[in-house]
Amino acid sequence: MTLIFGIPLGVLLGQLLLGLINGAFYALLSLGLAIIFGLLRIINFAHGALYMLGAFAALLGLQHLGVNYWMALVLSPLVVGALGMAIERHLLRRIAGEDHLYGLLLTFGLALILEGGFVKLFGVSGASYPTPDLLKGGVNLGFMFLPGYRAWVVVAALVVCFATWFMIERTRLGSYLRAGTENPKLMQAFGINVPLLITLTYGYGVALAAFAGVLAAPIYPVSPTMGANLLIVVFAVVVIGGMGSIMGAIVTGLAMGLIEGLTKVFYPQAASTVVFLVMVIVLLFRPAGLFGKEA
């Protein structure tokens, strides 16, 4: 068997694939956070809870309504996204323009309520979601086994991330979003309904989190705390990429997943801290993050 730095190639690639899958989730979640932060200037601490809600929507839909995986992939983001819009319209809007701290506290409180409520209803142990039939099994690539579902997660996440990037950077609607991020007052003076734009943006960011939740359901246990564990790393990813940078969130998310995977191979003890180490180093040399504009 081929060895690289004394590590079998199959092991190395296996860990890199696991890293890439984690990275895909980091990218989807940090992308949503970046879009929300860009326009609303709110650090959305409820993001992990909404990701969890996306996974639970898929699970409960399957158990009680017969909604299959593929329908859940569309319906769960729509339902959770609609909830997000209601949260923006009725809660976040009331504190718009106040200090950042209020948004942080409000969304953190929401996260605690959602997670607490789900623990009360479903317990902490979590349930498993069956892998869709179409993606069961996998391919033997010769040097490693590639599970079909995991390959799908990476492809689906990448497609959604880059479609979002394209929409924001290359379309008319995206130019409203970018301009609204810079100067919402002037956008109002051009006749653009900025409050509506804000509601839709929050809804879209939340829908991305729910989409990630559905993708995650068949590979991670669906439990009320699944989002809380992930969110801390995702915040580090956003800081490394640069607050509010779209491409920064995607690239950094994937890169941090890969770095974690590599660390698991070479120095497993540091795997759960390496992202924070990178964050410290990046902040020392580029305080605005890798892709952020210097303020």
Next chain:
Amino acid sequence: MTSLHTNPDFEQLRISDLHAFYGESHILHGIDMRVRRGELVTLLGRNGAGRTTTLRAIMNLVGRRTGSIMINGNETIGSAAHLIPRLGVGYCPEERGIFASLNVEENLLLPPTVRSGGMSLDEIYAMFPNLYERRFSQGTRLSGGEQQMLAMARILRTGANLLLLDEITEGLAPVIVQKLGEVLLKLKDKGLTIVLVEQNFRFAAPLADRHYLMEHGQIVEEISAAQLPAKKELLNACLGV
């Protein structure tokens, strides 16, 4: 409606007893002004006289406002900010408001069309050839003059027929100021109504039909173009030119 709009005496903008506030501070103290269709009217005065605030109050960008603002025959004092441009108002702010995250063409295409009859992109590029050459540059990489052209051009595309222009010549080279003067005359020929906040009196005087002189958040004098020579003294005293 159509006959009203073609009637030259149609009041496109009528402001009565307008008060505006930023937080606790009371900035405008009962402004009354009216602008007829096709007129070019200036707001003259020193810095801090309330001219910029008047334009911002028309756009509902101030903290609070009371009184009456009729635009194209519609009362707007209770309207949300994003509904006011849709009555046909184009606003060019003092700081120009060019978006750094958008290129020149995206900046141009940003404001939604509010009425039919706006200029096409081709017509705009014909009027401002510099903008065509730099259409893929980042908006804020343009020179000050080019940014000002862009800020003007942007609202011409929307079909707005009432333009509120704030200090468009500020800090620009004389040759560009001259070019802006030509543009304003062309827009006037097209029948657009223009309210111009201007510090540069020599630029504004030959273009305008009427002038409103502001001091301490009030209009202290209304001067027609014909009365201008007789009021030189007053203007010198008030503007310090």
